[in-house]
Amino acid sequence: MSWRPVKAVVGRELSKLFRQRARLVSAMVRPMIWLLVIGSGVGSMLEGQQQEGYLTFLVPGILAMTLLFASLLSALTLVYDKEFGVMRMMMIAPIAHYWIVLSKLIAATLTAMVQAILLLLLLVILGLIDINIALGLLPAALLTSICCAAIGGLIAVWSKSIDNFAVIMNFFIFPVFFLSGALYPVKQLPDYLHYIVAVNPFSYGVDLLKHAVPNVNTDFSVTTDIVVLISFSTIAILIACWRFSRESVHEPLFHRATKR
Amino acid sequence: MLTAYVASDFAIKTRGLTKQYGQTVAVNELDLEIKIGQFYGLLGPNGAGKSTTIHMLTTMTTATSGEAWIADQLVSADPVVIRGTVGLVFQDSALDRTMTIDENLQFAAAMYNLPPQIADKRIDELLSVFGLQEKRNVKLLALSGGQRRAVDIARGVLHRPKVLFLDEPTIGLDLPNRRAIWRFVEQLRRNEGMTVFLTTHYLEEAAACDHVDFIQHGKLQQGGAPHELIEQLGAYVLEINTADPENIAAQLTPLFGDPIREDQQLSFKISASDFNFSELQKTLGDAVSSMQWRRPNLNDVYLWTFCSPEQGEAV
Secondary structure (H helix, E strand, O other): OOOHHHHHHHHHHHHHHHHOHHHHHHHHHHHHHHHHHHHHHHHOOOOHHHHHHHHHHHHHHHHHHHHHHHHHHHHOHHHHHHHOOHHHHHHOOOOOOHHHHHHHHHHHHHHHHHHHHHHHHHHHHOOOOOHHHHHHHHHHHHHHHHHHHHHHHHHHHHOOOHHHHHHHHHHHHHHHHHOOOOOOOHHHOOHHHHHHHHHOHHHHHHHHHHHOOOOOOOOOOHHHHHHHHHHHHHHHHHHHHHHHHOHHHOHHHHHHHHHO | OHHHOOOOOEEEEEEEEEEEEOOEEEEEEEEEEEEOOOEEEEEOOOOOOHHHHHHHHOOOOOOOEEEEEEOOEEOOOOHHHHHHHEEEEOOOOOOOOOOEHHHHHHHHHHHOOOOHHHHHHHHHHHHHHOOOHHHOOOEHHHOOHHHHHHHHHHHHHOOOOOEEEEEOOOOOOOHHHHHHHHHHHHHHHHHHOOEEEEEEOOHHHHHHOOEEEEEEOOEEEEEEOHHHHHHHHOOEEEEEEEOOHHHHHHHHHHHHOOOEEEOOEEEEEEOOOOOOHHHHHHHHHHHEEEEEEEOOOHHHHHHHHHOOHHHOOOO
């Protein structure tokens, strides 16, 4: 197995990212709106010292949000490519089919990291965080991004068409984001929500990012975060690869033509 | 024993190849032997099992039972090796419309692990066959249907496959584009000597094949070389339009055998090459509203294979 096909898939995704300026800009604007509008809005309900603290508290959460959206959307090109036929070009290539999933997830991780780096740069320029904190956030961001790509991979291999996109937004992205401790400390949540947060792998990414920012309360230990993120990602990617290698998943791709 | 298969001059060989989707048998006990370098056509109506056959031979779907070999390699043994040996032009496009011809073909070449310099030369060569050098950096969206199909075919042969599968390559194209596509395929065959496996339901296009077979309801009906099949059918096809088909059929069946009947039209095969039609015309007289005789073609072979009175099927 050579790396050339993998590089081609990754290169295609990255060049699409830079070509779609609107996607890149919205990926920067969305977190800024959250940070400045929600951050200041909710912050205004808090008092003095806490106000500034909330903005700092939000930085890891907002960064995690960027990674989640970017990784997931990029992983979902597995479905998108099927819809528009390019998947056929990859399916007929002399590589094992699970490599298509792996390449797409590597691409998803990298596109998310590009966006995370741009966001961090913006935050540093705006003086919202220190450059050292930004650098400290990067390794945590990488693990979070892999975890999000793995979630995206799982969703993608089970979706038949991109028509399900709204469903995916409402039933996956929003719950995963809101029930993760990205916007509020987990410890203060009611018990039943606490359990949901604990089974959400994304929570551990958010928590690991919080560890990189001083004076932000965390909910789990660094070791717990890393172990959960790595184990979840490994298992999810294995399942996604296994499922994608089953041909019944691709029958619609070839059958649509025959049934016409 | 199937696995103890020895090297041969067959590019494609199948034994009892079968595909079932639930209760439906899409392809039923297919036995094929296609020699290296042949231009082979698998013909049949929509849903007859043509695409399913191609998908089994190119590892896009696995057979329910039976075996297939491509260039002496067992298809089920190593799908990755088979995918490196074959080229497949799908019925639907496999290209990214938002990317240029060059980007699409470079991407496809990388999927085949071709180094960039070699890919570049190969793309150049293929685009010049298809007359698309000028359009190399044009997005697919801006191309005509025929040009896009040509790029799809170029994509299918980038890696110089031993066997090229073309699944309805001209479907949805107008006549000039269809002709252009066939010129390209002919040129590719000449330049590279690859075996070509074609499915189509434009039968006149299959006349250039070395061998054609017919398939219906997943069952193969042995065919042969198109010109031989046409010769075997008879010297002429006689078509008669009449208000009273029963009577005419009763009159002529003893002479020519059972006709194919479509409403008020009867078609007969006539084997005698010196048959006297003007005599027949006089005999039938006013009973027919029109009558014409012509040399048979592949369409007639197809009709007589699938709709002949012996088959007991309506047209």
